[in-house]
Amino acid sequence: MIIYNKVSKIYKNDTKPVLQNVNLEIKEGEFVTFVGYSGAGKSTLLKMIYAEEMPTSGEVYFHKKKINDLKKRYLPKHRQQIGTVFQDYKLLTQKNVWQNVAFAMEVAGKTQAEIEEDVPQIIDIVGLKSKIDKYPEELSGGEQQRVALARALVNRPKVLVADEPTGNLDPISTWEIMQLLLKINEFGTTIMLATHDKGVVDRISKRVISMDKGKVIRDDLKGKYCI
Amino acid sequence: MWLQFKRTFKSAVNNVKHNIWLALSVTSVIAIALFIINIQLANIVANDLLLADLENRVNVSVYFKEDVSKDKVQEAEKVIKEFPEVERVTLISREETLEKFNKTHSKNKTLQEVVDVLGENPFGDILNIKAHNTDDYAKITEKIKSANFNNSIDNVNYEEHQDVIQGLGREIKNSQKFTIVLGIILSGIAILVTFNTITITIYTYRRAIEIMKLVGASNLYVTMPFVWEGFLYGSIGAIIAIITSYFYLHFLANGGSSDTLLFLSSSKFIQQFLGEYFTKHLFLAIGFQLLLGTFLGVLSSLIAIRRYLKK
Incomplete structure (x- = not known):
């Protein structure tokens, strides 16, 4: 590969x-x-x-x-x-958890319906369902990395x-x-x-x-x- | 494409909301820049109106001797009308002049007595000549002096006013040049400040741009929110500028201090500018303003973001 x-x-x-x-x-x-x-x-x-x-x-x-x-x-x-995850998370500070994950799908040209279906699922998988509206600065390091992971995975790389x-x-x-x-x-x-x-x-x-x-x-x- | 437009616009609105103070400062800078440009433009137009007004006041008066017959005066009038430089000629008869004199000096007994003692109309007929161009008066005067009716003329008064009129014209033309240069310099500074402010704004987003590209956003997708932001700053700045410019000019037109650096023309002509140009072409003015504002915002954004898109 x-x-x-x-x-x-x-x-x-x-x-x-x-x-x-x-x-x-x-x-x-x-x-x-x-x-x-x-x-x-x-x-x-x-x-x-x-x-x-x-x-x-x-x-x-x-x-x-x-x-x-x-x-x-x-x-x-x-x-x-390709999904990417970094030591410094590289999250968009202006966007909340949902928006950060959705952004990867938006740039890939996915429809709103697809986004609304996949984003909550992946956020649930990484265990951040309760923090969906939080901004990166409101999250711990581990949580931020989980957001980054969710973003990396949402397009099924x-x-x-x-x-x-x-x-x-x-x-x-x-x-x-x-x-x-x-x-x-x-x-x-x-x-x-x-x-x-x-x-x-x-x-x-x-x-x-x-x-x-x-x-x-x-x-x-x-x-x-x-x- | 439409989806991209929608998403990037939403993203821009989100950025503005998230960075409201930054957004306010960029919008104010654009508004101030446009305000300065507006006032300079208004000043240039007002000065033009002043020049036109002055030129309109200039004329040459030919005073005929009091014993010259009406026929001779009318003949002279015909000849002068044929001069290509002449726009129009108005005859003021000696009777009108006397009447006007009596009206003006009705309270001055001494002058009235002098006229009474003379026993007859002491005035001659007058021809008022208006030229197409201020510079032609000297030529017209020369032609009159060399015309065959020259010995019927008592006096041609252009020479008396010549220096004053030409001097004033020169002064205004110089001031107009100064206004244009000042306008260009001030507008240039205003544009540079706007550009710099937007460059700094985008600099604060450089990490976000890098991240967007890593996630797989195309250059267009990264650029669009900034273009929208530039558009928002520019259009809101333009609306603020046009409102403030209007009120500032209105204040000057109504006798507010006109000795400011930004405005050298007198209130009368600002009033004329507001009445003849601004109000009549309000939509054009707003359109021009919006175009200039968004052009300033969008172009600055595009130039500033280029260096972050190279990777």
């Missing part, structure tokens, strides 16, 4: 590569965890899926489509197929990219988010998770890709946190 072929990346005004000749294949329905020190290249690798970064050399494929060649006008459509989604959360909220990610994966969504949390990685026992200095150093199908 996702293929990285000899991918290298050097940022502008930088001499050291953040990614060096990375070769990876991720199959549909997989739950893949990326671990490594800060600066190992995990985030850059994930950003290439939703075309926020492009490789300096090599190719990235999503459903056999080469992302490198993606024209700017197709970028919104491409991103609508094929893949969910989660970059340190539990980085700012307490252990209980962390585990709640992980439970949700596992559940989503069970329904067939491919999950790509970058994390520093050893406890999380060890407990879920899924495929672990360890990275260091821009290279993949380990790739275990049922791995533990090991760098």
